[in-house]
Amino acid sequence: MSGLERYRAFLVDVDGVLVRSGTPIPGAAEALRALQEVGSVIILTNNSTRSRAQTAAALEELGFPVDQGMVVTSSYIAARWLLEHHGKRKVWVLGEEGLVRELSLAGHRPVPPEEAEWVVAGMDRFLTYGKLADALRALLSGARFLATNRDGTFPTPEGLLPGAGAVVGAIQGMGFSPEEVVGKPSPIAFEIALEVAGVGPGEALMIGDRLETDILGAKRVGLDTALVLTGVSREADISQQGITPTLVAQDLPALVQGKFRRLR
Amino acid sequence: MSGLERYRAFLVDVDGVLVRSGTPIPGAAEALRALQEVGSVIILTNNSTRSRAQTAAALEELGFPVDQGMVVTSSYIAARWLLEHHGKRKVWVLGEEGLVRELSLAGHRPVPPEEAEWVVAGMDRFLTYGKLADALRALLSGARFLATNRDGTFPTPEGLLPGAGAVVGAIQGMGFSPEEVVGKPSPIAFEIALEVAGVGPGEALMIGDRLETDILGAKRVGLDTALVLTGVSREADISQQGITPTLVAQDLPALVQGKFRRLR
Numbered sequence: 001m002s003g004l005e006r007y008r009a010f011l012v013d014v015d016g017v018l019v020r021s022g023t024p025i026p027g028a029a030e031a032l033r034a035l036q037e038v039g040s041v042i043i044l045t046n047n048s049t050r051s052r053a054q055t056a057a058a059l060e061e062l063g064f065p066v067d068q069g070m071v072v073t074s075s076y077i078a079a080r081w082l083l084e085h086h087g088k089r090k091v092w093v094l095g096e097e098g099l100v101r102e103l104s105l106a107g108h109r110p111v112p113p114e115e116a117e118w119v120v121a122g123m124d125r126f127l128t129y130g131k132l133a134d135a136l137r138a139l140l141s142g143a144r145f146l147a148t149n150r151d152g153t154f155p156t157p158e159g160l161l162p163g164a165g166a167v168v169g170a171i172q173g174m175g176f177s178p179e180e181v182v183g184k185p186s187p188i189a190f191e192i193a194l195e196v197a198g199v200g201p202g203e204a205l206m207i208g209d210r211l212e213t214d215i216l217g218a219k220r221v222g223l224d225t226a227l228v229l230t231g232v233s234r235e236a237d238i239s240q241q242g243i244t245p246t247l248v249a250q251d252l253p254a255l256v257q258g259k260f261r262r263l264r
Numbered sequence: 265m266s267g268l269e270r271y272r273a274f275l276v277d278v279d280g281v282l283v284r285s286g287t288p289i290p291g292a293a294e295a296l297r298a299l300q301e302v303g304s305v306i307i308l309t310n311n312s313t314r315s316r317a318q319t320a321a322a323l324e325e326l327g328f329p330v331d332q333g334m335v336v337t338s339s340y341i342a343a344r345w346l347l348e349h350h351g352k353r354k355v356w357v358l359g360e361e362g363l364v365r366e367l368s369l370a371g372h373r374p375v376p377p378e379e380a381e382w383v384v385a386g387m388d389r390f391l392t393y394g395k396l397a398d399a400l401r402a403l404l405s406g407a408r409f410l411a412t413n414r415d416g417t418f419p420t421p422e423g424l425l426p427g428a429g430a431v432v433g434a435i436q437g438m439g440f441s442p443e444e445v446v447g448k449p450s451p452i453a454f455e456i457a458l459e460v461a462g463v464g465p466g467e468a469l470m471i472g473d474r475l476e477t478d479i480l481g482a483k484r485v486g487l488d489t490a491l492v493l494t495g496v497s498r499e500a501d502i503s504q505q506g507i508t509p510t511l512v513a514q515d516l517p518a519l520v521q522g523k524f525r526r527l528r
Binding site: 124125126127128129132133136137140150152153159160161162163165166167168169170171172173174175 | 388389390391392393396397400401404414416417423424425426427429430431432433434435436437438439
């Protein structure tokens with residue numbers, strides 16, 4: 001590995017960097033291992049359906065050297081943000097089991113809609129009209145609204161599926177905007193990842209596949225960034241979107257082997 | 265009836281004007297009959313779940329003198345707009361049976377998501393994640409997007425429930441904005457209602473309960489407007505929202521009896 005030794009930590013996205021359509025990207029597991037020899041590796045994902053433990057287990061099963069202490073999910077970020085800014089709260093969750101789990105681990109208490117102090121919304125593959133009606137009831141009863149992220153879609157082996165953005169958009173369509181959206185590109189996501197890594201922004205590299213979330217958000221917090229071309233963004237998007245990463249590489253293995261282009 | 269004789273047609277909203285929480289507003293049926301002696305009455309509703317025939321039948325059952333020829337629903341407006349601007353099209357519907365029916369009556373053809381030229385979205389009390397995934401598939405396959413309306417909620421005996429705004433918001437949250445939203449406050453809704461009534465804007469009065477849809481939209485088309493206070497908007501909202509109707513009355517019977525305040 002040449003050129004990445006100056007970093008003490010690496011924040012690594014999952015979809016499009018380690019995994020594509022549910023399958024490991026060739027060489028990514030070995031590359032992750034090589035990164036771990038240089039510094040701390042933090043897995044930073046907007047996936048809100050899983051807890052940290054579930055995310056670690058799923059990645060381990062695919063052959064990645066990951067344990068839950070190095071995982072930062074938007075479900076975890078939401079739970080921590082709520083705790084740090086508002087204390088332990090009564091929550092009603094529009095989302096999946098992993099989000100409920102992280103909220104509970106942080107000391108928040110899932111309650112029926114009418115009793116909720118906060119509606120916490122993330123991706124929900126079991127979304128129904130009835131759940132939206134419950135969310136509305138909670139919000140009309142005075143609950144505040146926190147969202148894990150706004151990703152419109154996410155890639156699967158069967159193609160793109162609706163992401164948390166669809167759930168958040170449905171609630172917004174009823175007249176309620178989230179007070180905070182904690183996942184990437186929010187600075188909250190990067191700040192918590194840096195804190196878990198125990199480093200400052202100048203010491204870490206964010207490695208991601210999406211210019212408008214991974215790269216833009218990390219740049220705003222003062223992180224160096226590396227775009228890999230195995231996911232959403234193409235090289236031509238850089239000038240088109242006007243979002244310039246520090247480094248560009250074909251994929252994670254190339255990046256780790258020093259085969260990258262420095263843009264600034 | 266004193267003071268309304270100058271109008272040749274009346275556009276009348278349903279929820280909050282004729283019906284509240286599924287129950288007829290006292291005296292509203294008689295008032296509607298009295299209006300019909302003065303001019304044409306058009307029922308103009310953003311409810312997209314029913315066809316014109318279904319809406320007429322439901323109102324008749326509640327004792328209102330209504331037949332389908334005088335009903336204009338957002339499902340009908342969507343079907344007509346699509347026909348007039350784009351011809352008979354292959355559609356995929358995210359909405360209920362009444363919307364499918366009006367689209368079919370206009371000559372459009374419901375098809376699977378991959379074959380759709382247009383996604384037409386309205387209120388859907390049977391919304392699921394799977395339907396959103398189907399809508400996404402259609403849109404990613406190149407379908408265009410038409411929405412019936414954006415009402416965030418609607419009143420029921422059990423309280424407010426999510427409206428078409430939630431469905432449209434979910435699709436927007438996936439990254440697709442509607443090319444057109446035809447229901448109130450869109451001018452399209454009022455123009456079609458006037459055409460069905462066979463009168464010009466200067467000859468008709470819009471009677472509604474919501475300043476930001478019924479009154480604002482009608483004013484923009486040049487209609488006189490009457491706000492009744494049996495629904496969403498209160499009298500204090502007029503100055504607060506800066507939307508001034510021509511007339512204000514306690515309810516439809518009061519309006520028809522000439523017990524209204526002229527504001528401009």
